[in-house]
Amino acid sequence: MSTRNSADRHELIVVSGASTGIGAATARELARRGFHVLAGVRREQDAEALRAERIEPQILDITVESDIAAIADRVASDPQHRPLRALVNNAGIAVNAPFEALPLAQWRRQFEVNLFGHIAITQALFPALLNGAGTVVNISSIGGKVVLPTYGAYAGSKFALEAVSDALRREVIGTGIRIVVVEPGAVKTTMPERGIATALELQADMTAAQRARYGDLIAASTAQARSFCATGVSADHAAKVIAKAATASRPRTRYTIGRDAAVLARISRIVSDRVLDRIVARELRRFRDGDQSRAPRNTVGAVQA
Numbered sequence: 001m002s003t004r005n006s007a008d009r010h011e012l013i014v015v016s017g018a019s020t021g022i023g024a025a026t027a028r029e030l031a032r033r034g035f036h037v038l039a040g041v042r043r044e045q046d047a048e049a050l051r052a053e054r055i056e057p058q059i060l061d062i063t064v065e066s067d068i069a070a071i072a073d074r075v076a077s078d079p080q081h082r083p084l085r086a087l088v089n090n091a092g093i094a095v096n097a098p099f100e101a102l103p104l105a106q107w108r109r110q111f112e113v114n115l116f117g118h119i120a121i122t123q124a125l126f127p128a129l130l131n132g133a134g135t136v137v138n139i140s141s142i143g144g145k146v147v148l149p150t151y152g153a154y155a156g157s158k159f160a161l162e163a164v165s166d167a168l169r170r171e172v173i174g175t176g177i178r179i180v181v182v183e184p185g186a187v188k189t190t191m192p193e194r195g196i197a198t199a200l201e202l203q204a205d206m207t208a209a210q211r212a213r214y215g216d217l218i219a220a221s222t223a224q225a226r227s228f229c230a231t232g233v234s235a236d237h238a239a240k241v242i243a244k245a246a247t248a249s250r251p252r253t254r255y256t257i258g259r260d261a262a263v264l265a266r267i268s269r270i271v272s273d274r275v276l277d278r279i280v281a282r283e284l285r286r287f288r289d290g291d292q293s294r295a296p297r298n299t300v301g302a303v304q305a
Helices: 021-032 044-050 065-076 104-124 126-132 152-171 191-204 208-230 235-247 259-270 273-288 300-304
Strands: 012-015 036-041 055-059 084-089 135-139 178-184 254-257
Touching (some): 012 065, 021 235, 036 044, 036 065, 044 055, 055 065, 065 104, 084 104, 084 235, 104 126, 135 235, 152 178, 178 235, 178 259, 191 208, 208 273, 235 254, 254 259, 259 273
Parallel strands (some): 012 036, 036 055, 084 135, 178 254
């Protein structure tokens, strides 16, 4: 570790969803760079696993008002009066099922975590962000640009997060606050498997007619998710991109993570909806037919990340 990276920067960074995966890796990367990280976790056992020099775990469920109030109080009452350098809105869940078969309560839960929770914590920390001329990093997904079938709720929450980020970025011009969106593609984390498990549970509750309509599609989507995440970038790689976005003095408005995300972002800008529909259908057909060896690694399969 270099002297430059190990120096104490006397600044705070809040990271939500830091129990595992990208969030935990980001907390560690920022601590390595000398920042004091308030790492949001949901369980005490996750807190103890993450606790380290410059990493201070905080119990934080971004859908719980008291948890958000507590993290805002912790930042405001920091004993060393350190400014808030950045807020990394990373917490998220994936609830995937065909549109007609996904209960409305699940749609609401997806948006509560992936959108409204981020809005709530950003609002709560806004005074500190203003005082510290801080950066808000919203972890979206390439699924916030291109969406696969069965990902309507997840991608819908990410599309919405992209729009909210654009609006906020344009509202805070001149305040010193920076708003950044990070769009990961396929990343090797446990989140896709948790999403798959939820999808299979929801499938079991479908009617016989719905299972007949969507069974093959769900199987193909599940196989594709597993395949592409197995070949994705590491959480540590993702963390380096996020740390760069959070700490740059002049960050870009958007960063992608992984070549697949970069390719998809470009494709979505240049092809028509109908062409993109055909590309998605073709890729899913390969998984439906069991011909996974032919599916390229850097195309639409990263959308679920």
